[in-house]
Amino acid sequence: xxxxxxxxxxxxxxxxxxxxxxxxxxxxxxxxxxxxxxxxxxxxxxxxxxxxxxxxxxxxxxxxxxxxxxxxxxxxxxxxx
Amino acid sequence: xxxxxxxxxxxxxxxxxxxxxxxxxxxxxxxxxxxxxxxxxxxxxxxxxxxxxxxxxxxxxxxxxxxxxxxxxxxxxxxxx
Numbered sequence: 632x633x634x635x636x637x638x639x640x641x642x643x644x645x646x647x648x649x650x651x652x653x654x655x656x657x658x659x660x661x662x663x664x665x666x667x668x669x670x671x672x673x674x675x676x677x678x679x680x681x682x683x684x685x686x687x688x689x690x691x692x693x694x695x696x697x698x699x700x701x702x703x704x705x706x707x708x709x710x711x712x
Numbered sequence: 713x714x715x716x717x718x719x720x721x722x723x724x725x726x727x728x729x730x731x732x733x734x735x736x737x738x739x740x741x742x743x744x745x746x747x748x749x750x751x752x753x754x755x756x757x758x759x760x761x762x763x764x765x766x767x768x769x770x771x772x773x774x775x776x777x778x779x780x781x782x783x784x785x786x787x788x789x790x791x792x793x
Contacts, residue, residue, distance in 0.1 A: 653775055657771065660770070660774055662767050662770070664760045664761075664763040665771070666759070667757070669755070673751070673754040675721065675749070675752070676746050676748070677749075679745045681745040689741070690738065695734070
């Protein structure tokens with residue numbers, strides 16, 4: 632089994648109100664020096680050898696990301712036993 | 713400015729209904745071979761040199777993760793100009 636990570640982030644031109652809320656909250660806990668925060672999603676998939684890179688791309692673009700407003704990245708991370 | 717990534721994932725002993733919904737949906741698009749999916753959050757922070765690793769840990773544990781049910785990981789990814 633291999634672990635595959637799919638990162639889904641809002642496109643840079645899309646406003647990210649969740650990230651902006653974190654930026655504002657940083658002031659309240661006394662942290663300066665963080666100029667921007669963007670919030671996205673991280674999926675960890677356990678896949679076997681029958682899953683091709685094309686399958687992973689289809690999974691990411693069909694189920695995991697809304698490609699109108701989000702970009703995704705498929706990272707084949709590590710192979711566990 | 714450096715980019716820091718904070719990954720927040722549900723603890724392994726916590727049920728993840730969002731990930732399970734993805735697993736069920738995979739059958740509908742004809743993909744087999746994915747045994748488990750877990751969904752978490754990914755934060756990308758733009759920080760300057762005044763932000764210490766201790767600050768980042770405090771940001772992650774206070775604002776970004778609910779440490780009762782989630783684990784987090786701080787990854788100092790790359791330094792952009």
